[in-house]
Amino acid sequence: MQKNIINTTQAPAPIGPYSQAVQAGNLLFISGQVPLNPATGTIEATDVAGETEQVMKNLNAVLTEAGYDFSHVVKTTIFLSDMSHFTAVNEVYGKYFSGNYPARETVAVKGLPRNVNVEISMIAAK
Template identity: 60%
Template structure:
């Protein structure tokens, strides 16, 4: 059985998908972009601010599912420019303290709403 996780504290899906799905002790969080969930505004001032908004959106979804960044076992980071990697990594790293999740980072040609970063995560629900 799967459960849909949805919170007003993260952007509403912009297509036919859920913010997250919980099933079999796992939480699959859809890719989050730097969209302010209250205003719908895309944060595009700089890559660090964009990454912070993405991570805050993920935090809101994790919280709604009663898990935290400590429960994240896998992340995927999508960037439109790999030159941004160090800045993204700097912000991303502040959300994890130890036992870091597995991760890949890939450069893509484009992302939804023409953003520069999107991150998805998988967490273990105990």
Template identity: 60%
Template sequence: MTREIIYSPQAPEPIGPYSQAVQAGNLLFISGQIALDKPSGQLVTSDIVSETKLVMYNLEQILKAAGLDFSNVVKSTIFLKDMNAFPKVNEVYGSYFKTAPPARETVEVSRLPKDVNVEISCIAVK
């Protein structure tokens, strides 16, 4: 099985010892993305809708770097600082999966990197 590191210059740099994504065979494993704006280097945490849109944008850029899009996503995980934000996050997230959405779990956690409110990871298949 081949293993390739996938990198998008349009998505934020990893903030630790990990890759944006790893392709293993026909599977793409994308690390959790937060609302870090690549051009400015700033976090966007002013409201959960804007934050979630930027997370999804970052995921999209990594998918594109692998030659994929959201239709290739088969599994995702959403980590939320506050489950009360779930309806708004779910609405934004759902707008990227109009048909045949992937399997998913959503988990409330006590803290996320850089104290963001949402982080999303996913697995895609070619």
């Protein structure tokens, strides 16, 4: 099976030895995105809702680069700095799926890159 590396300047560059996404067959595996503004490389959000909005914009940029959209997403993983952010993240996240929700898990972790509050990874399929 051929593997294609997906990269776009419309999402933050990886901050480690990984790709933004890898397409294998009809599956697209998107690495966890944090709320970095790709134009500035900084975190501009002032609350977890703003962080989540930037994360979803970054994920959309990677999906678009690969020729996918949110309707193709079958699985997500949400990492939170604290489960108290669960409701705020859900409010923003849910707007991107129009009721066609993928499978998902949400976990609280001890820390995230750049001390952000939310990171989301995705798997999409055509």
